[in-house]
Amino acid sequence: MEKPADTSGDILHSLQDTPYACSSVEELCGGSGNATYRGKLSKSLHDGADTVIIKHCEETCPKVPHLALSTNRCITEREILTAIQESPAGRVSHKDVVVKCPRIHHYIPHEKTLILEDFPHDSTLHDWLSNTDADRDATTLAALGEALGTWLMRFHVWSESAAGSLSGAVLANTNSTGKDLNRTKLQAVKRQCDDKKVRDYAADLLSSAPKPGDVVVHGEFSTRNILIQSSLNNPDRPPNCSLAIIGWETACYDLFTRDVASMIAGLYMQKHFSGSESAMTVLQAFVANYPALSEEEAYRTVAQVGENLFHWGAYAPETHTEEQVQTIVEYGKALIIMGMEEDREGVLGTFLRCLLEPAARLDV
Structure with missing residues (x-):
């Protein structure tokens, strides 16, 4: 090679x-x-x-x-990060949390190389939440989730209006990087599940072409693509957190629920594999601060969360057990079926009841 x-x-x-x-x-x-x-x-x-x-x-x-x-992903990342700086999603402040996106300093087109702003950070949010030995304040965790919900809402509102100006780069990325990513995800479902209904539904979910109602989505919106810098452990500074949203090369056209489901699934898997109650506190606050979904949107999100659970490899520590894997795969299968069949009673019996009953958001 x-x-x-x-x-x-x-x-x-x-x-x-x-x-x-x-x-x-x-x-x-x-x-x-x-x-x-x-x-x-x-x-x-x-x-x-x-x-x-x-x-x-x-x-x-x-x-x-x-x-x-495809190297289209480099062009897409550059165009989105350039445009987003002047948008309502360029910088979001919520309580003591600031959410930002890196600035593009320079671009070398013939080398497909981006020079980006570097964020001083403690770790990814994924690693930060997986540290179950650390004492995480519930108020701060809730503020983190609320800030992410607010930021994602502003990004989706902006991306819907900005879709036209970004259409060339994003459409090319949707038809290249987006298809490659979805193909990999579909293979993961087929490899781990022999239920024809689930496999067919996942194929439909992951193989559809851009359509009316789609917005520009991040594509891989999860705690693994968020950097955190926190002063919580420094008694000489006021408590605050800064989050940076990175990993924009997967941006594409899709329904906005893709980003919502990706974040929910990632946080839930941190609880499942690492026992992180902090992740569930962030999840609850994230859902509470993102606009309420219609029933159709909620069921689609449930199914998409289920599909995401088949990609557990990125979230499982090396110490994971086979039982944990089997449990998360079976749960993913069950959620896809609940979403596909719009099984209200089934969903209300899961942690995703907060998507159908806003009052339940207080009790994740």
Whole structure:
């Protein structure tokens, strides 16, 4: 297989004549199809920042060498992050929580390389919530969930109105990266479930073309794509949290419930695999602060949450048990059937009752 062109030396060379010249770079984990680095700037930026994130879009994935990846995702990420800065979703403040998106500093089109704002952070929100040894304040956890619900609502409202101006890049990404991602998800369902109804419904859910009513969605909206910086453990500073929404290369056209379901499923899996009650507190507050869904939207979300549970591998720690896997897969199957059949009584018997009965949001 051909070796990727961008080594750390290539990165340093490509930036040497820009304001983002770096004295060194450190390779990071940036997804299966990206070579991602943190660059130490030779000269600090006007805002005092002395590091940037360098994200190079690869056409192949080392884990799946036979899979060709479209570089449309780099263009899509650039266009969305550029447009979102001036939108109501560019920065959202809620109580002591600020939710932001990284700025694009620079773009090298022939190399498909983005230079992005670097956020000082403690960890991903996923890792932060999975640390069950830490003492997490319920009020702060609720504020985090509320802030994410508010941010997602503002993003979806904006993305619906901005869909036209972003249509070229997002449609291309929907037909390339979006299809690749959905194909992988469908294979996960088929591999773990032999129920024809579930498999057929998942195929319909994951194979539909863009249609009226679709908005621009993040595509992989989960705690794994959110960075958190918190001062909660610093007694010399007032308590506050800053969240950064990253991982925009999967943005595509879809129904807005895709993002809602992705976040809910991820938080629930953190509870299931890591015993994180903190994740459930965030989940409750997230649902409570996102606009109430119609019954049709709620049932679709239930089914989409179920479909997401088949992708447990990204959330399960190495210490997970086979019993945990079997339980989450069976629950995913059950939720798909409940959503597909609009089984109200069934849904009301699950943690997703809050989607059908707003009053239940107080008792997740």
